[in-house]
Amino acid sequence: MTEFETSRVVVLTGANEGIGYGMLTTLLEDGYRVAALDVDGEHVRPLQEASPDRVRFYDCDVTVDGDVETAIADVLDRWGAVDILVNNAAILDFGFFEEQTLADTKRTFEVNYFGYLRTIRAVLPHMLARNEGRIHNVSSGVGLVGNPGLTGYASTKGAIESFTRSLRLELQHTNVSCSVMHPRLAKTRSATALDYPASAMSDPTDVGRKLARQVESTDRVVMADWFTRVGLAVARLFPYLVKRGTERFVVEHESRTRERAR
Template identity: 65%
Template sequence: MSSDESGRVVVVTGANEGIGYHLLASLLDDGYRVAGLDVATDELESLREARPDRVDVRDCDVTADDDVRAAMDAVVDRWGRVDVLVNNAAVFTFGPFEAQTLDDTRREFEVNYFGYVRTIRAVLPHMRAQEEGRIHNVSSGAGLVGHPGLSGYASTKGAVEALTRSLRLELRNENVWCTVMHPPLTNTRSAATLGYPDAFLSDPAEVGRKLAEKVESTGPVVAADWKTKAGLWLSKRFPSLVERGTERFVE
């Protein structure tokens, strides 16, 4: 279905930079109406200024119930619907388990897991009322196979995987689809702190474009490309690959 003909609306959280920004910009190029939600929106302003009829920008802290409800209600008030939600907002604290505090892990869960729960709760009634919708929860291979130094972040992504599978089962008799969306390891501001060689990191603009091309997907797992899909399969099938690939993080 053409986005121009349908006037379809996509909401992206964590949209001010990295994958979220480039995903939103690519969707705009494809003719979608897009709403970007983030705690900072400075990078999104140029998109709104260029296309005020098709871009909505909302200051939104996904850890705050009122922020999430207000942002989603504002999008629906403006455009009458939300067809696709991409939950992308995420944070992490990098360091050994014993060096991370409970507050660090609580913060990761508030953004990476409960942030997703809040936005889904805010949008699901609208999708049910319009009898159609797609919810993409951006996950990570760390949530499937773990990663030293990212115990909290990996735990949140494992929880997102389980949440998505459970919701998908609950919604199986409705035309509302819930998926996990897997980008590759990408050269974002946060990922750069992990110290992986540049050759291991994908370009966020390219990743955003690939995910935008799959925003109408309804399968249980939406991978950015076949390499990402193959990498996830190999990592789960052969744990020794994960051990070798992350040995630099273990003293």
């Protein structure tokens, strides 16, 4: 490890499981100090007990201003800097639009969109004062191409895409970068509700590892790997493939609707 790597501090939200946990363990392997923010610390706490100088768990709900502000303030007090922020915390509630309430959608936005904004607001003044920092917002291909049954989740990711592009332009004359990260479809706890074929879903630990190895990137878009890049490009160029690939969700929904109407 280089001195540059071992002195770097990463704030990572949604770090306790799935892709976030894969990122956390890889960042620790690579010599970073990591502040892990999550509402559940079951898997993070043992890492903190083993390496308290390298990883800190913060019981943090990103929908609560005070939780976020307190966590970031403690990181700055303890380690003196936040070099990199990775916004990964998200919720995914599968359900067709007419089955979802406005409260459901608002809750999704509070975590997936405003949760990102809260952490950015907490670290950005510090990064601007130092004139150095990297902000990564984990997105999803559904925010660009859509998916039936995910109107709320896809909307939050689409909003994050637009927000990130705009903030990046606002920061263009600074040394603070803002990027979106695109993981591959992974077999996370929330994604299993989509019931995609197992062959189409990657190991979340592996996906997290690939993203973690790119946290120093200042690119506008950071893809987990070439497969993700090609797959998303094809989906955007040929929307009928997305329609065909998700047709069964629509058919199953229509069947349930007919059954309820009987």
